[in-house]
Amino acid sequence: MRIKYSHIIKNLVIAFAMTLFFNCENNFSDVQKVGVLQNQPIGEAENIDLKYTEFLDDTVRLKANLISPKLLDYSNRDFSFSEFPDGIELKVYDDDGKMTTITSRYAIFYSDTDIIDLRGNVRIATHQKDTLFTEQLYYNEKLEWVFTNEPWLFKRAIGPLHGIGFDSDKDFKNFQMLEMGGDFELDN
Secondary structure (H helix, E strand, O other): OHHHHHHHHHHHHHHHHHHHHHHOOOOHHHHHOOOOOOOOOOEEEEEEEEEEEEEEOOEEEEEEEEEEEEEEEEOOOOOOEEEEOOOEEEEEEOOOOOEEEEEEOEEEEEOOOOEEEEEEEEEEEOOOOOEEEEEEEEEEOOOOEEEEEEEEEEEOOOOOEEEEEEEEEOOOOOEEEEEEEEOOOOOO
């Protein structure tokens, strides 16, 4: 009877070990997340000064310069994003080297959708001294389109415009206002 009892225990231990062995998976993405909380950024940077350049006709042209006190990288999430909790200053240069400056107190970039969400005292100042002010502005990088549903003020040389909500291309040439007011020049 003693042999039969040890045989049963041996079979149970083998069955338990086999169950553990076949239930283990080698999932590299899960292994990478060990020690990283899902709600914490995977990376953090301070005093960002990022320059985007293009090499054309044997010359290097500065196209954009992003300056920010802090960047938090949440690429470890299923819907990844980069957050700029202390705001940004973005200088964008056209082909003639003319600069447009974009500032906000907070920004977030959703890499899966290429949408940039600017919040808090958003200001876009062109080289022509035209300036747009609003509290929130979205930019779709794929479509090169800006839009907001918030109140806005557009100061320009021929008179200010204001309203609530607009859509526009990045150069403000195809500008569609939802509710508007201000001084207008109409061509008949």
